[in-house]
Every structure is written in C-alpha cells, then in structure tokens.
Amino acid sequence: MSDIRLEKVTKNFGATEVIKGIDLAIDPGEFVVLVGPSGCGKSTLLNLIAGLETITGGDIYIGGKRVNDTPPRDRDIAMVFQSYALYPTKTVRNNITFGMVSRNIPKADQDAAVQEISTLLQIERLLSRKPGQLSGGQRQRVAMGRALVRKPDVFLFDEPLSNLDAKLRIEMRTEIKKLHQRLGKTIVYVTHDQIEAMTLASRIAVMDNGHIRQFADPATIYEDPVDLFVAGFMGSPPMNMIPGKIGAQDGQYVVSTSNPDEAPLDFPLPPALYERASAMDGRDVILGLRPEAIFAAGTELPGANRFIFERPVSVVEPTGPDTMILFHHAGLDVVARVRPEDSRPEGTLFSFEADMEKAKLFDAKTTLRI
C-alpha cells in the first residue's frame, strides 16, 4: 500500500497551463474519486501520477518516494485508460497477460490470474477474440481486466464504467468496491457519474479548470460545499441557486428574493446562520436549496424552520421514485422533489415547503460559502 502526494504540481502543454498548482495528499489504501467538468484536467492529472506526462513544476511522491523522474513501468501502477487503449493485434487473453509477460511472471500464475479476472468481469467467453470484435462495453471490461490482473500498489481508473449499460455498471461498481475492500490498494478514479463518486469514494476531489476546489469525504462535499462550483457540481438535479439579498425582519434574518411577475418571497434563515448573515446584512447572496429540501407542504414530518409558499407548477418531470416539479422564481426554474402522488398538473397553484435548516448561503460576488 502506498500513499500518493502531490505538491504544487503544474503541467503546461506548450503555452497553455492545464494543471495549475495542485496539492493533494492521498492516504494509503484510500479510494479517491476525481470529478470535474470535461476538459478540466482529470486525465492529465492521472497521466502525471502514472508518469505518462512529465510534470512541469512541483513534486509527486508515491509511497514516500519522489517519482518525478521515475518511468511509468517502475512506479508499480495499473491504469484503465479513458480510450481503453487495448492492443489491437492481441487476443483478449494476451491483452490481459501482456503486463505479466513483460514482468516474467510464471505461466501458471498468469493462467490463474486470467481465470479469476475473466470470471469477475464476465469475459470468459471473449478470451480468444481480438479487440476489434468486441462491443464498447466489452472492450471496457477487457481494459479493466488488464489493469486488475496485476496487483500493483496503485490503481488509476479513467472513467472505467462510462460505456456499460446501467445494470452492468451497477454490478461493476459493486465489484470495484468489493475489490477495494479486499485488496485495500490505493485507487484514484475519474468519473462523471455522481452516484459512482458518492458510493465509491472515501474522499472526492472536485476539480475545475486545473485547480482542486474541494477535497473531502462524500458527505462533506454534498452537505458542506465550499463554494458555488462544488455545490452546483454535485447533486442531480443540481442545487437551486436563488439570487437574493440578506435583510433583517422582526429580529430574523431573511433572504429576500424578487420576481418580476410574481410576489417576492422572503426565505427566513435558520438561527444557526444568523451570525454569519448579520455580517452580510444588505448584501447580495445566493441561496442554495437542493431539490430534496423543497417538497409538497405537509408531506414530511414537521420540523423547525420550515417555510411554506405557493407558486404555480410550470413543468412536471417524473423520474420514478420521485417527481420533480419546476416553478419560476427569481428568473430561474427552481426544482422541487415531491412524492409522485403529490404531483399536480402544470399551471396548478402548488403549496411548497422548504426545509431552511438545509439552506446554504453563498456570497454572490466571491461565490464562496458564507
């Protein structure tokens, strides 16, 4: 087991700076998930850890050893590439064994390892085929197999499940989690799938444009985002971000939000936020309310700091277990998550209830959490 430490790592491609100074300390045996918008540098960061790209500045340590100048094959890592990168002229079996052949592992051990991994990934029947004769999802599983068959210190996964169907993806997700629990290897895993990130990670690193915005466990990322970017990135549908102004009313602090055509709404803040709100009195803020914090009035157990208001339903989006109801407010479509039986057709005046305990406040100017 090895830890991975990045210190002030930067990477330029010609004149463009892609990784802009990343500090990251990954503990031994940790499962770190990298998330971030397309093109923010996730694959580049993995390549830097793997040694497939030379870092421009900073240091990388694996297992306490500085590896800036260590070639990939001496870093004891295995990687699943976003593009699969299977060897086209080799059969699936030989794709999987190539790493062991290169490292002169005995044939009997190779066969046993192939047997185990192909059963795990359900590719036993494909072993004698060439990659060109496989579907996208099958190729992806072979790429996984090639990485998993060796038992290196560190696994790097670049969107390894993106091409699988929903059922297989959930199965594989569970398998990866079990595998991690069994082997306890350090894993860095890139994904665009929120559920994958939340379920697999011991910690999530949210990246944006070459920076890491927040690095914390999934619950903290979800409940305690440091800024608007992280708050908006995690969660599906994303958090509602309602622009407003902080003001004091009858000894309470509220976020007054206005609407050109409709009555303004004053969202009362919970007392826990008073202290921070008082420092922002009169300033522009963003009120963050996740869809599950807005529901049909009276359908949840009563609690403190609930705010009930009425708005006409503008769009209804059933998802199965829940129904999303959208309404216009403050110039945007606000999403509320209600039980399917509480759903009402478009145009109906609907009574919503917001759990203000769950509300988050962000500075409209700096986008930081208040």
Next chain:
Amino acid sequence: MSRKNLSGIVQQKGTQHVVMRTLLFLTLGVFCLYYLIPLIVMIATSLKSLEEIRAGSLLSLPQKVTFDAWTKAWSSACVGVRCDGLQPFFWNSVAMVVPAVTISTILGALNGYALTKWRFPGADIIFALILFGAFIPFQVILLPMARTLGVLGLAGTIPGLILVHVIYGLAFTTLFFRNFFIGVSSGIIQAAQIDGAGFFGIFFRIVLPMSLPAIVVTVIWQFTQIWNDFLFGIAFTVGDSNPVTVALNNVVNTSTGVKEYNVDMAAAIIAALPTLAVYVIAGAYFVRGLSAGAVKG
C-alpha cells in the same frame, strides 16, 4: 474499418442504376484492355519462334507455342561476352533486393516509431531532413556515393549496392512508417509502458504486429524500386555483379546480327516477374495499407 465486410451495405436498385453500372464496367473494361495490350503482345511474342515473328503481325497470337526463347533468355543468351543467359544476374538481383528491402524496412519502422511515439527534442527537424532525402534526385548522389563506396572498399560489389539502396530508401520507408504510426493511438504505447515494456519490447511486440499493412506497402514499394533500379546498378556494379536490369539492357543491346525479339521479350518478362509476383501476393494488403490509419482498437 477497412477490414469490415462491406457487402452487407444496402445498395441502390432500379433500371437507372443498372444502366449506370453497365456503363461503368464498360469504361473500366476499355481501360483494362488498353493497359493490358502491351503485356499481351510481350507474352505472345515471347512464345513465338523467330520465323513466325517475321511472318505474322505483332498482335497475332502464336500459332505454335514454344518456350525456346524463354530457355535461351534464362540460360544461354549472351550478355556482353558471357553467354549464360540472365540467370546469374537474376540471382545477383535477388541477393541484393532481399537484404536491401529487409534492412531499409526495419530501419524505417524503427525511425517512424521513434519519431512519433518517443518524441525527443528536434524530432520534427530530423524528420524534415529525412523527408528532404526523398526528394533528392538519383543523379545528384552518384559521384559522392561512388567516392564513399570507394573509401569503404565496396565499389563494384553487391554489398555496396545494398548499402546504396538502404540509404536511399530510408527516406521513403521512414515517411511511410511515420505517417502510419501517427494514426496509431498513443494510448496503446502508454498502456504498454505501464505494463512494463520498454522501447524495443513495445516495438517488437505491440507496434510491429500492428503495422503489418504499413510493412506490406513499404515492402512492395521498396522491392519495386530496388528491383527495377537501373541507374545505381549500372553505376555501382561491374560485369559479374550487375543486377538483372543491367543485364537485360545488355541482352537487348548485344548484337549477334539478327534481332531476337522473342528472346528480348522473354528476358524482359523474366526481369519483371518478381515485382509482378510481389504485387499479386501482397496486393490485397496494398489497398488496406492506404486506409490503415482508420483502423483502431
């Protein structure tokens, strides 16, 4: 994609389509004939006896097929003062073309691989310089090359000719392989690096098997160029070490009174046969190689 069978693609049907198809194949047939007539004349003439050639027309088919001209061209026609036919010179050419093609192809593959997949500072400049070599006309290097071979003690020998062809061919083989490898995903090389393979391990076990189409194209190209070369052959070899092309010229020009067209034709076909064979054997790959960049995964 080129390896996929295209016969399943839905095609247009109807009378207009049939008419256009017929027209297309007629045109193709006419062109085919146009290109094939010289070959037909050569083969026909080589199978005739001298009397028949003198009596009949150029285009007529042989009345009585005889292989005398072929036997003579192969084993007893006079090349200059020596009357052993083309045979010894044919083997000269084989002894030259096999190492020359092999060495230049392997070096070209190695160059192309290093230039695209193991980028080093100045790789582009080096490639540009190599590319420049492909545009140098043969005549320009005759004198410097003759001097070099003299210094190396290889003047007038088959190894000397091999060296010339390897050097001259390197520009083309490098170009072919570089353009092939540039289309090969670098991810495959990276995966192999992570799998623990080194420069030559990746080259021989991953890259070379992938580049079969490029190898075939290069081999055909190099074989044709080197086998058919006349200028280097006549400039850098003497008498007994001449390649078959030079010997063919000598057969045709050795005057023994009567012009033996049938022997000349047979000799010409013998000299051309190996390139023809290479095309037929490897031809299927030639077309594939041209679209090989599209093959991925």
